[in-house]
Amino acid sequence: MATTPPTRSPELRKDPVTNRWVIFSPARAKRPSDFKSKSPENPNNNSSSCPFCIGNEHQCAPEIFRVPPDPNWKLRVIENLYPALSRKLDHPNGQNDDSSSELSGLGRVVPGFGFHDVVIETPVHSVQLSDLDLSEIGDVLIAYKRRIEQIKQFDSIKYIQVFKNHGASAGASMSHSHSQMLSLPIVPASVSTRLNSMKEHFNQTGKCSLCKVQSKDLLINETSHFFSIAPYASSFPFEIWIIPRDHSSHFDELDNKKAVDLGGLLKLILKKMALQLNKPPFNFMIHTSPIQITDSEIPYSHWFLQIIPQLTGVGGFELGSGCYINPVFPGDAAKILRELNVPI
Ligand code: AMP
Ligand code: ZN
Ligand code: ZN
Numbered sequence: 001m002a003t004t005p006p007t008r009s010p011e012l013r014k015d016p017v018t019n020r021w022v023i024f025s026p027a028r029a030k031r032p033s034d035f036k037s038k039s040p041e042n043p044n045n046n047s048s049s050c051p052f053c054i055g056n057e058h059q060c061a062p063e064i065f066r067v068p069p070d071p072n073w074k075l076r077v078i079e080n081l082y083p084a085l086s087r088k089l090d091h092p093n094g095q096n097d098d099s100s101s102e103l104s105g106l107g108r109v110v111p112g113f114g115f116h117d118v119v120i121e122t123p124v125h126s127v128q129l130s131d132l133d134l135s136e137i138g139d140v141l142i143a144y145k146r147r148i149e150q151i152k153q154f155d156s157i158k159y160i161q162v163f164k165n166h167g168a169s170a171g172a173s174m175s176h177s178h179s180q181m182l183s184l185p186i187v188p189a190s191v192s193t194r195l196n197s198m199k200e201h202f203n204q205t206g207k208c209s210l211c212k213v214q215s216k217d218l219l220i221n222e223t224s225h226f227f228s229i230a231p232y233a234s235s236f237p238f239e240i241w242i243i244p245r246d247h248s249s250h251f252d253e254l255d256n257k258k259a260v261d262l263g264g265l266l267k268l269i270l271k272k273m274a275l276q277l278n279k280p281p282f283n284f285m286i287h288t289s290p291i292q293i294t295d296s297e298i299p300y301s302h303w304f305l306q307i308i309p310q311l312t313g314v315g316g317f318e319l320g321s322g323c324y325i326n327p328v329f330p331g332d333a334a335k336i337l338r339e340l341n342v343p344i
Contacts, residue, residue, distance in 0.1 A: 015233035019197035027327040037280030047125035052176035054123035085114030115183040130270035137263030167281025202300035210302035230330035237328035249301035251288040280309040
């Protein structure tokens with residue numbers, strides 16, 4: 001008679017940063033090491049008509065800056081041709097919070113002022129972010145910082161989300177390597193929830209929830225200034241966080257040296273993910289703090305970079321409950337990625 005191998009019992013864990021409950025339910029049929037992406041990474045990889053390629057700058061929305069500032073650029077920050085928010089609207093200075101936004105019978109409303117920028121990470125169509133060397137990835141990170149510093153001057157911008165969509169099922173419409181920055185006139189609810197959750201952890205323990213590696217079992221790789229983990233209550237299989245070792249509330253506190261260090265770790269993690277999970281589509285998001293935070297919020301506000309490989313879809317249960325079902329225990333994902341050797 002066939003015997004099924006013993007599986008771990010399901011478990012619910014609550015993340016002290018996101019404040020979300022996650023159901024860990026190990027799939028019976030699949031071992032963690034068998035997780036592979038089935039989606040093609042970049043289905044529409046057509047370079048002949050790509051506006052992001054060097055030489056096609058005229059097909060793009062206006063440029064904000066390029067590095068270096070000459071025709072042979074290595075990266076460009078440009079306006080999004082189809083922006084979610086408008087940089088041309090009159091913007092009220094200062095508050096857009098619940099007390100100052102207009103309340104109609106239907107809900108609150110503020111004008112859709114904001115910036116939606118695209119960062120073209122390389123001039124060459126076939127080159128991906130993980131193909132760049134550490135200092136080139138560092139240059140991309142410093143470009144995010146430089147753009148954040150410009151946008152911070154606008155009082156009515158409250159939060160800046162840096163993100164990358166890679167591959168069609170991760171939401172990318174362009175295959176040329178790029179990331180985006182959306183600067184918002186409000187603080188999204190998930191950001192306020194995160195800050196409140198980190199505050200609660202700080203009040204209960206006296207510690208910032210991200211200052212220390214949570215456990216050696218969750219550690220993937222570390223460098224002088226950063227460590228990467230599979231978080232204790234990750235919502236998605238093989239979700240990875242890269243966290244600065246030194247307490248830092250805002251991404252734009254990053255200096256050039258740390259940017260190269262982070263570039264190296266990001267490259268290593270993206271290479272490991274590609275090798276282990278069959279080049280999955282993925283998203284990364286930089287979770288920084290709202291631009292204006294008070295001195296009392298600083299001790300528990302710690303930025304991090306979240307990477308989510310797209311391996312499982314989001315269904316009705318997740319949409320309905322806000323709870324995710326993750327078939328892979330983070331300790332198993334961390335062990336597999338930690339022990340993987342990749343040439344970089
Ligand atoms: P994604 O959809 O994640 O691949 O991001 C690509 C972004 O580039 C989209 O938000 C598009 O609106 C934007 N985009 C597409 N074509 C252009 C263009 N020619 N110039 C500037 N932005 C563009
Ligand atoms: Zn291109
Ligand atoms: Zn911290």
